[in-house]
Amino acid sequence: MNLIMIFKVALLAIARNKTRSLLTCLGIIVGIAAVIAVLAIGKGASTMMVKEISSMGNNLVMVFPERRSRDAVSVGMGQGQTMTAGDAQAIKRELSHLVSAVSPTVNVTCQIIYQGKNWQSRVSGVSTDMPSIRNWNVGEGRFFSEDEERGYQRVCVIGTTVKNNLFGEDDAIGRTIRLRDMPFKVVGVLESKGANGWGQDQDDTVMAPYTTVGRVLQRSTFKSINMMNLSLHSMDDLAEAKREITALLRQRHRLADYQDDDFETRDTTEIMNTIGSVSSLMTILLTAVAAISLLVGGIGIMNIMLVSVTERIKEIGLRMAIGATPVNILGQFILEAIVLSTVGGAIGVAVGVGGARLIGELQNWPILIEWSSALGAFLFSSFVGLFFGFYPAYRASKLNPIDCLRYE
Amino acid sequence: MSHLIEIRDLKKIYSAGEEPVAALDGVSLEIDNGEFVAIMGASGSGKSTMLNILGCLDVPTSGSYLLDGVEVARRSRKELAIIRNQKLGFVFQNFNLLPRTSAIENVELPDIYLGRLSHAKRRRRALELLKRVGLSGRGTHTPAELSGGQQQRVAIARALMNEPPVLFADEPTGNLDTKSSIEIMNLFTELSREGITIVMVTHEDDIAAYATRHLVMRDGKLIKDDKVR
Structure with missing residues (x-):
């Protein structure tokens, strides 16, 4: 018996129990949809933020007087009194290249x-x-x-x-x-x-x-x-510009070699990096939530599959009696679980994308759907089916045909 | 000449309770091609155990079982499944058709696992078999839409799908009315005349009367072996 046939048997079994199949998928559908929607909204927001920051200015670099902290008490940025308009004029004059x-x-x-x-x-x-x-x-x-x-x-x-x-x-x-x-x-x-x-x-x-x-x-x-x-003329010169600004300001402020800078340079790439790390933290958290919801969905599938094995014990006995090997039975039930979770994953992606777009439309939020994460979620849902379908399928394959046929 | 079925000193001992119980206690017999055998006996006599072992659904505790000249007493579950698929057909008391599945798909099932025929050929053979058991035109009906007698005919067609030399029937008329029972037994008689070996368990004398050989069991032993015709 080849794989296509096992697949067909599994599909037929699913088609015969549409309501139960849909209920089985539900956990996966909700999990995947939630993840896709939240990711789309989150990514949309952080992309928007990055865009905003790049709109702050052309090749912008900011120089602040030293952020003074003495004995762990921060005086706050821009509160130092070490920088003067003369510094600004000197930079303009001497670093015009x-x-x-x-x-x-x-x-x-x-x-x-x-x-x-x-x-x-x-x-x-x-x-x-x-x-x-x-x-x-x-x-x-x-x-x-x-x-x-x-x-x-x-x-x-x-x-x-x-x-x-x-x-x-x-x-x-x-x-x-x-x-x-x-x-x-x-x-x-x-x-x-x-x-x-x-x-x-x-x-x-x-x-x-x-x-x-x-x-x-x-x-x-x-x-x-x-x-x-x-x-700056060009962001490519960022490192050099920062170096030269630092050297010029140190000279103007008459800092000795052992003294720390009494000013601080900032540029938008730093801010973007911060946003990037915040958004990657958010992604990690969301992925954890996704994993948990898929775990719950997977347990749901396992649950239903175990019930299904008991409910269809006569079918299993009959299939074994007419020649299904243990591997055939194992394959049938695992494939059923995989098909259920994959279909659930596909529906979840569709619902998630649709839901995100709808929310974006209603709330006027920027939405960014990352198809790679949608694909990842979809593939992972198949894996969930394989993982959680194995135990019920294994139990089914270990059943004794006589006991199955006699089961009332 | 070798026999189709040849068992020697077959024992099946269940040790579930305190005392081990011998469901089969040293049975030996031969069944030849084309025989129509009825195994009879009271409940607990071991006739079902006998059928399960002959049907390769169960393995004996000891003894030997040659099916078609091949030792099958100690085989793995996978090997037994393949033997059942290719050499044996089963007809059960409660039909055991897949629910919500058309008659034709039920009949096709054994070849789904064997994979001998192409899709078109399998369908054609299933239709032929349904015709042979007198159900042409009912291929698309599901079990729920068929009477008990019709369901048992579908089950017989399914048992014949892979052209097995031997058919096992466990109380095939147990759930049927008299009229359907007679029809089913007439069908078995026809199949037997065509050369298919049939081994049937029953406790009804008038059903056993269709068989050509009667085996009677008691307490795990064969106590009577009559060739009727």
């Missing part, structure tokens, strides 16, 4: 008042390079000029959220708003960028020359800045 744009950044959160309305937002003191670094253009009006930057002019551009909250439909250009009671003239409105990967509204911002923000809003006697954003 690597760095295309530099913006020192000074962040202040303050109340913004226009006539009777007020709104709290973040005011970033930046340089005129910022639009090209962040790839963020002005929608209406203009960005402030280098003259205004050098001249400590009280001018600013505002994000659309700020504009909508203070001006509504009215024109904002040329109006004067008050930041910490200092009048600033609005020269432009930034294009809308929407929320970033963390759900933060990027349009809820005001940009003004770092010179003005540092002097007028921070009222800082030090010329320290919170960070710098720089744009």
Whole structure:
């Protein structure tokens, strides 16, 4: 008796008990479908995040003053006072072969008042390079000029959220708003960028020359800045650029060889690596959940197959009496289990893909279906059938034909 | 000339309880080609054990069993399965057809395991056999749609599928009414005349009357061996 015949016998046996077969598959269907759907949603979310981060800027590198931690107490990133706008200008001047744009950044959160309305937002003191670094253009009006930057002019551009909250439909250009009671003239409105990967509204911002923000809003006697954003000519030069920036800043900060850096460089690849490791952790967890649900599904199959062996004991006896060898019986029941779990796996993949798409449609979530994981889940479900079908099939093959025929 | 079936001092001892019980206690006999043998006896006489061993469904504790000149008393389960498939046909009291399966597929089953015929030839042979047992046109019926007598005919057709030299029947009319019983026994008689050896267990005298030879058993021993015709 060849394999095709055993297969046919198994298929016929399944077709004869459609309801029971479907119930047997159910565990596998639910398990596979859940895994496929959750993976699709999770992958969609992390892909979206990566996309968001790459949209943060062109070949973006950030330099922060030292993250100071003394006796395990972190003072927080950007809180050091070791970096100045002069550092940023030096990088722009001396490393222009690597760095295309530099913006020192000074962040202040303050109340913004226009006539009777007020709104709290973040005011970033930046340089005129910022639009090209962040790839963020002005929608209406203009960005402030280098003259205004050098001249400590009280001018600013505002994000659309700020504009909508203070001006509504009215024109904002040329109006004067008050930041910490200092009048600033609005020269432009930034294009809308929407929320970033963390759900933060990027349009809820005001940009003004770092010179003005540092002097007028921070009222800082030090010329320290919170960070710098720089744009490289090419991400291929990342390692070299980091090295040269480090060397230049160490020299400017007069650090001796034995002293640690008092600044830190970050780039988007690092952030992406972090997201990657978070998402691979998530994948591991999901895989564990998948394995457990398939285990449960497999136990379900084993259960039903054991019941099925007892229920069909006369059939087994008859088949043995007319010439089925123990191997034939073993093969029939294992194949039944494999077919059940594989069909269950296939239905599960279909339900999972459909379910993920439906959820994505309803919730407006990004969905990414990885067909390799769908294939993997499908193949694994066959293996589950083989594994959990073996014991019941083995029991069936060990039965004595006389006992089977006599069984009542 | 060698016999189709030749058993020597066959014993089957069950040691399930405290005292070992000899279901077969040293039976010897020969059955020749074309004989129609009825094994009779009260329940517990050992006639079912006898049929099980002759039918290669069970193995004796000791003794020898030559089937068609080949020793089959000590064979593995796999070898016994192959012997049953190729040389023996079975007809049971409760028919033992696969439920929800058409008559024709039930008849085909022995060749599914043998794999001797192509799909088309197997179907043709199954149809021929159904015709021979008087069920042409019922091939697509499932057992539930057939009467007891018809089911037993399907079972006989199935037993003949692989052209076995010998047919074993265990109380073949036990579940049938008188009319169907007579029809089934007439069919056996025809098959016997065509040269098929039949070994049948029964406890009814009027059923045994169709056979050409009567074996009577008691307490695991053969106590009577009459050639009727």
